[in-house]
Amino acid sequence: MRKILPSLTARAFTGVAISLLAFATACSYSQGSEPSPCNDPTPATYTAVISPIFDAQCRSCHGATVYQTLGGGNDYSTYQAIKSQSASLILGCIQHAPGYDPMPKGGAKIPACDIERIKTWIEAGQPNN
Numbered sequence: 170m171r172k173i174l175p176s177l178t179a180r181a182f183t184g185v186a187i188s189l190l191a192f193a194t195a196c197s198y199s200q201g202s203e204p205s206p207c208n209d210p211t212p213a214t215y216t217a218v219i220s221p222i223f224d225a226q227c228r229s230c231h232g233a234t235v236y237q238t239l240g241g242g243n244d245y246s247t248y249q250a251i252k253s254q255s256a257s258l259i260l261g262c263i264q265h266a267p268g269y270d271p272m273p274k275g276g277a278k279i280p281a282c283d284i285e286r287i288k289t290w291i292e293a294g295q296p297n298n
């Protein structure tokens with residue numbers, strides 16, 4: 170009895186660990202590869218949500234030091250710079266909407282949830298913090 174118990178406990182623990190792992194993997198899989206509703210608890214502020222998206226997707230061409238050469242003169246390096254330009258133009262471009270210049274230039278659409286976050290942020294009046 171005494172010898173069996175610890176090994177049973179260890180087995181049960183391993184079982185639980187494996188199912189947790191499978192669950193976690195399943196979660197990140199469905200988030201990354203399927204367009205799912207963005208149940209994002211973080212309020213869509215520039216600082217928390219939007220700036221990191223621009224960092225990852227846009228500022229290689231629209232950053233402060235490169236926008237003149239790589240971004241066609243369109244500066245999206247700061248909150249003020251983005252706010253001073255047309256929000257509907259930005260949205261149309263990232264949605265690859267007809268009649269708009271598709272962005273990122275030469276690339277695929279950014280993740281659907283990121284487009285949704287930018288849209289929500291614009292509709293909320295582009296809050297900074």
Ligand code: HEC
Pocket residue numbers: 223226227228229230231239240241242243258259262263269270272273274275279
């Ligand atoms: C690989 C470089 C590159 C990336 C990455 C990129 N852009 Fe651009 N973007 C450009 C260039 C170059 C232009 C100038 C117009 C053109 O050449 O098509 C431009 C123009 C624009 C314009 C103005 C379009 C117009 O009709 O005046 C907007 C808005 C824009 N980009 C938004 C974005 C956003 C938002 C992202 C990130 C999701 C992004 N871009 C990522 C290169 C890029």
